[in-house]
Amino acid sequence: MPTVLGQNQYGKAETRVVRVTRDGPVHHIRDLNVSIALSGAMDDVHLSGSNARVLPTDTTKNTVFAFAKEYGVASPEGFAARLAHHFVTGQEAIGTARVRVEEYAWDRIPTPGPAGHSFVRSGRETRTAQVTFDGAGGRWQVLSGLKGLTVMNTTDSEFHGYVKDRYTTLPETRDRILATEVNACWRHAWDGGGEEDKDEWDEAFERTRGHLLGAFAETYSFSLQQTLYAMGSRVIEQTPGIDEIRLSLPNKHHFLADLAPFGLANDNEVYYTADRPYGLIEATVLREGATAAVPVDLTNLP
Incomplete structure (x- = not known):
């Protein structure tokens, strides 16, 4: 054919x-x-x-x-x-x-x-x-981002009230470690005007990074999805030059170690980590009225 x-x-x-x-x-x-x-x-x-x-x-x-x-x-x-x-x-x-x-x-x-x-x-x-x-339309698309930004809250995170079926074994928790690796990509509302290699890009990156970290630290979390949205919203609300941000947050699970066989209590002090399998939470946060750009694979940037 x-x-x-x-x-x-x-x-x-x-x-x-x-x-x-x-x-x-x-x-x-x-x-x-x-x-x-x-x-x-x-x-x-x-x-x-x-x-x-x-x-x-x-x-x-x-x-x-x-x-x-x-x-x-x-x-x-x-x-x-x-x-x-x-x-x-x-x-x-x-x-x-x-x-x-x-x-x-x-x-x-x-x-x-x-x-x-x-x-x-x-x-x-x-x-x-x-x-x-x-070149045909003189159109620019500028995406900035970061990957591998590992963060952790040792409290102020809960996870409960979720759907349960006969295969559910995960216990509900009112106090847990919330850890993730932030992979983010944000789209600038830049049309190519001004200098191509302006120093403001560095300042904009550090400012956006700071908003991501600030929102993660200051959000009392009932789910990683809620935290993701808070992080993306902070960036959009505080940075007029950014129209869209995409976030991919793997949940870096920390589970309480069982110390009962040794006659020891574990009052949210000793954990073990499991690197896989892991929950993967992904979403895009847009400025109201903005059009979403072509999807970007955040696991393969650049």
Whole structure:
């Protein structure tokens, strides 16, 4: 039977680039993992093997390194936007560019004297960004996010009143540990105006991260779903420039250890953790009137 070529894209995945900015004896690091996907008038390379419209993926890799040198890396979002704009406006065959970025944090190691060139890899979560530029309509989509942000409340969490059937064994609780790993992605209401690599992206990321943590800590929880919604709502309500946030929260279960065989009481003090299977709570929180964007797989960002 005849076949038809569907949606397609190509690019270079996971280009690792470390940009060191040397400010005298004090240095600064941006450590990125950049993945680029390009699409457009690319049918010929699939159908006939003609490479006449194909920019080599090795070139996209080289562009990442060159741009890191020429423009620096003020923020993951800004760097991604600059790359996306370059590929779409620089090649007639490329109609859309999507650039995904992971950033890995480093902490400065305190040293005597003015030197500031020693670092230790941070135990923080991974920061993410995805920028897509569609040249045909001049449309931008900027997604920021994070993954692997592990948080815990040791009280102020209950779970009871749920549906029970003959297979239910989980006891109700009025005081439990609530722990999760926050994986989040939020969409900016940014139309491409202003500088592509503006410093405000870093400030916006830290502010949003703070709202997520604040809502988690301050919400008395009757379910992880309730906590998720409180976190997403805090971000939307406190950040006018964000229209949508998607959250994926695995429940990192902590169960009371049975100390009765040893003649010991366990007054919510000793727990064991179970990493799998785990409950997985996911939802999107939108600004009223906003239209949901294309779904994003939060487990595979970037």
